[in-house]
Amino acid sequence: MQKYTVVAEVNFEVYDEDEFKAKRQGMIALLRFVGDKEAQDYNDEYADLPIPNIYPVTVRVVDEDGKVLVGDTLEIVEDDKEPENKAE
DSSP states (O other): OOOOEEEEEEEOOOOOSSHHHHHHHHHHHHHHHTTOGGGGGGTTTOSSOOOOEEEEEEEEEEOTTSOEEESOOOOOOOOOSOOOOOOO
16 A cells, blocks of 8 residues: 655635734644644634645645655756856
8 A cells, every 4th residue: 555645735824912822823724624622622722723624736646755746746947057247
């Protein structure tokens, strides 16, 4: 049996007072979304969190070697040329 990894982009809006609190709120929303038991500890603090959306277009399936089997692949452009020194 082979192992495959499903990579999905999750999107949702977080509104809070500052960047730290927004990041914390976002992480708790993700934990709640995947059903992590630790998220229940924050029910009093964050009773109404956004529900993340997963768009099928942003889902990839990757094999054990990291090869993308399904979904978008990122095109890596490598520049083999050394930068030209314009100052003479």
